Amino acid sequence: MRLTIVGQLKGQLTAATRIAMNRGAAVTHAESVDQAMRTLRAGRGADLIMVDVALDVRDLMTQLEAERFHVPVVACGVDNDASAAVAAIRAGAKEYIPLPPDPELIAAVLAAVSDDNRDFVFRDPAMVAVVQLATQIAASSASVLIAGESGSGKEMLARHVHQKSPRAGKAFVSVNCAAIPEQLLESELFGHEKGAFTGASARRIGKFEEASGGTLLLDEISEMDIRLQAKLLRALQERVIDRVGGAKPVPVDIRVIATSNRNLADEVRKGTFREDLLYRLNVVTLKIPPLRERPTDVAALATHFAKKYAAANGLPLRPISAEARVSLMRSRFPGNVRELENTIHRAVLLATGPEIGAEAILSPDGAPAPGRETGLAARALETAESVTRSFVGRTVADMERELIIDTLGHTQGNRTHAANILGISIRTLRNKLNQYDDEGFAIPPPQGGVAAA
Structure with a gap:
């Protein structure tokens, strides 16, 4: 640092x-x-x-x-x-x-x-695959586009690419394109000379030059004005920039990583993003799945944040109860990792027992967090979960046999109908039934006692 x-x-x-x-x-x-x-x-x-x-x-x-x-x-x-x-x-x-x-x-x-806030925690196979690809391409100098919803971890992945690259010992400079007013962003990126505009009382080096030798992150690049995109494209193509009010180009040596929570192809069709800039940026595209599609990460991140905020607030470390974990897993987390972090921070502060219970998993206004179903919806989900848990420990052959025999019972012994429901041939079904009969399992007879064709 x-x-x-x-x-x-x-x-x-x-x-x-x-x-x-x-x-x-x-x-x-x-x-x-x-x-x-x-x-x-x-x-x-x-x-x-x-x-x-x-x-x-x-x-x-x-x-x-x-x-x-x-x-x-x-x-x-x-x-x-x-x-x-x-x-x-x-x-x-x-x-x-x-x-x-x-x-x-x-x-x-x-x-x-x-x-702080840079511990890269991931366990889910969907995220592991993305990180593996990021690690694989990190050694190159190719531009990278990271796509994903807000709060899903795009900057964390960008830092990972930088840290795994030959540029790791140089600067990692981040610019939030959405947070800087349009009229100031050009100066922020490319710098300016003294007197270039009102208020430019001294020369200032921009982020491109500050990041030279390292990595420049253009966060939420879709928010950049299309007129400034042309200047950015030139910088990426020619590796030179022009300071505002400057008289000569300035060479830069950087790797650019851009992030967006929008589909840039859609923005191109709308006319708000340059197609040639998109092609220049997305030599490699890393798409981060939203947290709701990474259930294993929910549990791992929740544990990480519970430890972090217990230490930060001088509170005892409490494990997250099984009921609270279920509540977290049910949530859709539209704010992704950022929302989960705030939820766990709040839970650490509200928990009073030996564990962080489901009652501490609340929205900012104190209401039960979204995803904590009640009444019929909760009972239906609990029933579905109990049925799923009953499958654990069973072999695929056992499950297949039960499915075939139950389906045959549902069709009142009609083999043709059962085969159609199961999506297998009548010959395969008959072979399976003969096997089960030899093994001593009861096979539902056809209605009337005759095997229906």
Whole structure:
């Protein structure tokens, strides 16, 4: 991960830098807020900023917001400076780290930024097949299109491709095309020169240059204006970009991964997405199934989130009860993994017994979560589940014999009718019945005692 430390590197802050580097962080140093902003504008991106509370933390937060740098900030300072710590948190810092630095605390903060919400948990065969394909193509530099519903794990899969690629040691830069206003997205992607437009008070390097050598994720690319798509197509084809207001092309070395929760072929037919850009992007397409089609993942993710949020909230780890698991498996989860995560977070907070019970599986408004059927629907589902459980331990031959004999009883011994229902030939049916008769099983006779043809 990329860490920017802002402040004078004296004694304790130097120790914090050394600890972070020993934990694998790539550290950039800036002595002042203005220098830190110049570093960010120059394309030396950061995943975390650690700032000395002796500096103006509020000014840093204001400038980050004004220039759309979405980077978490933690403040640090001598442990007896309580007022400065409070002021930093009120200004927008996520955490306060007392100095001298505790190596484990520094490690925990780095881990929280680099790993939080990035544990790639999957067990279902449908998802395993997608991840195997992603791993297989990761070593190439081919563009990848990841399709799937919102919240299904598209960014997680994109990070997996990056981590399994030769670019893993370089930057992974993500741009949410849906979250940035149309008039600002071009500058965000390609950068701009000083004076290129009103408010462009300094040169800024865009995400393409920031990600050079690594991977650029264009999240929800279907939301990009079609006029900007033409400039993106040129960047992908020629591996050069033009800064807004720039005089000459700038070469870039990146791999592009794009995600979409829409069918881009449909968007092409509507005229909202360029067909040539689609062909350029989807050298390989990875389609993530929705969570409702990955039942094994529901159980695995629920257990993972239960552990995560029990630890985060200082609560005892409670197993998820069998009844609660059934409730989760019945849900359609239109919000996919994101919705499941919120559901389990809520359940961890609401559970009171030794287990997380079904009564804790609730919607945000406190109502039973969708999928928790009641009355006739619930009894019908329970009956179907009990019938299915009764099959466990039986051989296919046993099940086939029971099906044939039961069907024959239903047709009152009419072999031709039974064979038609079963989808087999009358000869096959007769051979099966002769086998069962030799084995001592009772065969329903035809009505009237004569075998119907």
